[in-house]
Amino acid sequence: MPGGVAGPDATADTFPGGRHMTKRSSGTITLMDVAQEAGVSVATASRVLNGNGARQVRADLTDRVLAAAAALDYSANAPAQAMARGRTNVVGLLVHDTADPFFSSIAAGVMRAAEQHRSIVMMYSTGRPERELDYLATLRGQRPRAVIVAGSRTADRALRDRLGTQLRILEEAGARVALISQHVLPVDTVLLENREGARLLARRLVELGHRRFAVLAGPRHLLTARDRLAGFQAGLADLGVGMSQTQVAYGDFTRDGGYLTMRDLLTRDLRAGCVFAVNDVMAVGAISALRDHGVPLPGGMAVAGFDDIVTLRDVTPSLTTVRLPLEEVGVAALELVMQPRSERPRLRRIRAEVVVRDSTPALGRAQGSAG
Numbered sequence: 001m002p003g004g005v006a007g008p009d010a011t012a013d014t015f016p017g018g019r020h021m022t023k024r025s026s027g028t029i030t031l032m033d034v035a036q037e038a039g040v041s042v043a044t045a046s047r048v049l050n051g052n053g054a055r056q057v058r059a060d061l062t063d064r065v066l067a068a069a070a071a072l073d074y075s076a077n078a079p080a081q082a083m084a085r086g087r088t089n090v091v092g093l094l095v096h097d098t099a100d101p102f103f104s105s106i107a108a109g110v111m112r113a114a115e116q117h118r119s120i121v122m123m124y125s126t127g128r129p130e131r132e133l134d135y136l137a138t139l140r141g142q143r144p145r146a147v148i149v150a151g152s153r154t155a156d157r158a159l160r161d162r163l164g165t166q167l168r169i170l171e172e173a174g175a176r177v178a179l180i181s182q183h184v185l186p187v188d189t190v191l192l193e194n195r196e197g198a199r200l201l202a203r204r205l206v207e208l209g210h211r212r213f214a215v216l217a218g219p220r221h222l223l224t225a226r227d228r229l230a231g232f233q234a235g236l237a238d239l240g241v242g243m244s245q246t247q248v249a250y251g252d253f254t255r256d257g258g259y260l261t262m263r264d265l266l267t268r269d270l271r272a273g274c275v276f277a278v279n280d281v282m283a284v285g286a287i288s289a290l291r292d293h294g295v296p297l298p299g300g301m302a303v304a305g306f307d308d309i310v311t312l313r314d315v316t317p318s319l320t321t322v323r324l325p326l327e328e329v330g331v332a333a334l335e336l337v338m339q340p341r342s343e344r345p346r347l348r349r350i351r352a353e354v355v356v357r358d359s360t361p362a363l364g365r366a367q368g369s370a371g
Contacts, residue, residue, distance in 0.1 A: 029072045029073060029074045031045055031046060031049070031074075033072060033074070034049070034065065034068045034069050034072060034074050035065075037068035037071070037072060038061070038064040038067070038068040039064065040061055040064065040065060044057055044061060044065065045065050045068075045069075048061070048062050048065040048066065049065065049066075049069060049074075088142060088143050088145060089118060089119045089120055089145055090120050090121075090122055090142055090143075090144045090145060091110070091114050091119045091120065091121050091122070091145055091146045091147070091148065091334065091337065092121075092122050092124065092135075092136075092139040092142070092144045092146070092147040092148070093107060093110050093121050093122065093123045093124070093147075093148050093150065094123075094124045094126055094132055094135055094147070094148070094149045094150065094151070095107060095123065095124070095125060095126065095150045095151060096125070096126055096127065096150070096151040096152075097127065098123065098125040100253075100254075100281060101280075101281070101309035101310055101311050102279065102280075102281070102307050102309055102326060103150060103151070105309065105310060105326035105327050105330070106150050106180060106326050106327070106329050106330040106333075107121070107123055107150075107330060108327050108330065109326065109327035109328060109329060109330025109331040109332075109333075109334070110148060110330035110331070110334045111330075112327070112330070112331065113330065113331040113334035113335060113338075114334055117334070117338050119145060119146075119338075122142070122144075124139075126151070129151075129153075129154045129156070129159055129163075130159065132149060132151075132163060132166075133163065133166055136149075136163075136166040136167070136170065137166065139175075140169065140170060140173065143173070143174075143175075144170070144175050145175065145176070145337075146175055146176040146177065146178070146334075146337035146338070147167070147170055147175055147176075147177050147178075147337075148177075148178050148179075148180065148333045148334065148337060149163075149167070149177075149178075149179050149180070149181070150179075150181070150330075150333070151180070151181060152181055152182070152222040152224035152225065153179075153181050153182045153184050153185075153222075153223045153224075154221050154222060154223070155220075155221045155222070155223060155226070156221065160184060160185065163185065164185045164186070164187075167185065167187055171187070171341075176188075176336075176337040176338070176339075176341065177337065178190065178333045178336045180192070180329060180330075180333050181223075181224070182223045182224070182227070183347055184223070186345050187345050188336045188337070188342075188345050188347075188348075189345065189346075189347055189348070190329055190332045190333045190336065190348045190350060191347055191348065191349050191350065192224075192324055192329065192350050192352070193349060193350060193351055193352045194224055194227040194228050194231065194306075194352070195227040195228070195230055195231035195234070196231060196351075196352060197231065197306065197322040197324070197352025197353075198227070198228040198229070198230075198231030198232040198235065198276075198278070198306065198322065199231040199232065199234050199238070200235065200322070200352065200354050201232065201235065201276070201306070201320075201321075201322050201354050202231070202232045202233075202234075202235025202236045202238075202239075202241075202276075203235045203238060203239060204354045204356060205274060205276075205302075205304060205320075205360060206235075206236065206239045206241055208356070208361070208362045208363060209362055209363030209364065210273060210274040210302060210360065210363060211241055211273070212271055212272045212273045212274065213232075213236065213241075213247065213272055213273075213274050213275070213276060214243075214247040214248070214265055214272035214274075214275045214276070215229055215232060215243070215247065215248045215275070215276050215277075215278065216249055216257075216261045216262060216265075216275060216276070216277040216278060216282050216283075217229045217249065217250050217251075217278055218250065218251065218252075218253050218257070218278045218279065219250065219251075219252065219253060220250050222253065224278075225253065225278050228278040228279075228306055229248065229278060232278075244271075246269075247265075247270070247271065247272055249262075249264050249265050251264075251282070253278075253279055253281070253282065254281055254282070254285070255281045255282070255284050255285040255288075256285060257282055257285065258277055258281065258282030258283060258284065258285025258286045258289070259285035259286065259288055259289045260285075261286070262275065262285065262286035262289035262290060263289045263293070266290075266293055266295075272301070273301065273302060273363075274301070274302040274303070274304065274360060275301060275302070275303050275304070276303075276304045276305075276306075277303070277305050277306070278306055279305060279306050279307050280305035280306060280307045280308065280311075280312060280319065280321055281309065282305070283303055283304065283305030283306075283319055283321070284305075284311075284312075284315060284319075286303055287303055287315065287319075287359075290303070297317055297359065298317050298358060298359050298360065298361055302320075302359060302360040302361065303320070303359045303360070304319070304321060304359065304360050305319050305320070305321040305322075306321055306322045307321065307322065307323075307324055307326070308321045308322065308323035308324065308326075308355060309326070317357070317358035317359045318357035318358045318359060319357055319359045320354075320355065320356050320358075320359050320360040321354075321355055321357070322352045322353070322354055322355070323352065323353045323354075323355050324350060324352055328350070329350055333348075336348060
């Protein structure tokens with residue numbers, strides 16, 4: 001209440017200079033209440049609390065506004081701020097599956113970086129590419145500061161074009177946009193070197209003496225899975241090692257997908273001594289399937305994955321994989337959307353690194369060349 005008069009729903013407090021203010025225990029506190037309590041104009045209170053306007057506010061007035069806001073337990077009205085600024089401080093983050101350590105690690109990086117920019121991350125778990133469109137439409141109503149879409153792009157060109165349209169609408173409304181995936185749309189992109197990482201892994205496994213391979217290739221329609229399979233095949237071809245298409249099996253990008261796909265391969269004429277799963281969660285499922293079928297690890301079958309997710313520290317034998325710095329991927333995406341818009345979409349490449357562990361032991365020449 002103006003003038004420091006306490007009503008029945010208020011308690012008294014005092015400014016540093018001795019002026020009384022009130023703290024209400026119920027009701028909605030508005031910016032006007034804060035301005036009245038601090039004895040300043042609404043415009044001044046808005047400049048202090050919302051960062052509006054180019055004019056600097058005197059230090060003593062700033063202190064009074066902040067003290068009043070704290071005493072009244074004022075919380076900024078995000079929709080009102082959005083109307084004033086054309087956007088909020090919200091960053092929308094779309095991931096395929098929050099239960100997947102790949103995406104949770106990326107999200108951790110986004111949130112860590114967003115805190116430095118005083119932004120709030122709203123995360124959506126999409127489950128399938130079509131749901132991305134629904135969530136992006138919802139985000140438009142939130143007037144977000146930025147939107148990050150993490151996850152493999154689909155081979156469905158029509159669906160990809162619809163995603164591009166939604167992102168363009170968001171950009172035209174003032175939001176900054178970035179993808180974490182393949183560079184398939186004209187927006188800022190954090191590009192993961194999936195193909196090159198898989199190629200390097202294949203070459204390293206051959207150097208260790210492995211010659212007979214099978215691949216758990218993930219879903220056929222996901223570009224990440226396709227890139228990793230193609231890169232692995234290219235790495236084998238670089239060194240003159242062939243692999244039959246019958247040794248490639250497709251399944252879900254999940255632990256259960258890896259288990260079922262590995263079980264399917266074991267029912268075939270499996271002529272492999274080393275299995276490459278195109279992501280780590282599939283590799284973990286494959287290890288369980290091999291154990292359930294009595295295959296000793298790594299002596300009976302070597303296994304390699306891709307991503308280097310944090311949960312691998314609990315896997316036995318320790319898993320050979322391709323490391324992507326997943327939290328830094330999230331940081332890179334957040335930093336892209338916090339930069340001013342450029343004339344051309346920017347591309348930030350994230351390099352992959354092969355990490356050899358116990359699951360792919362070095363073989364003697366005779367073992368490695370056995371048929």
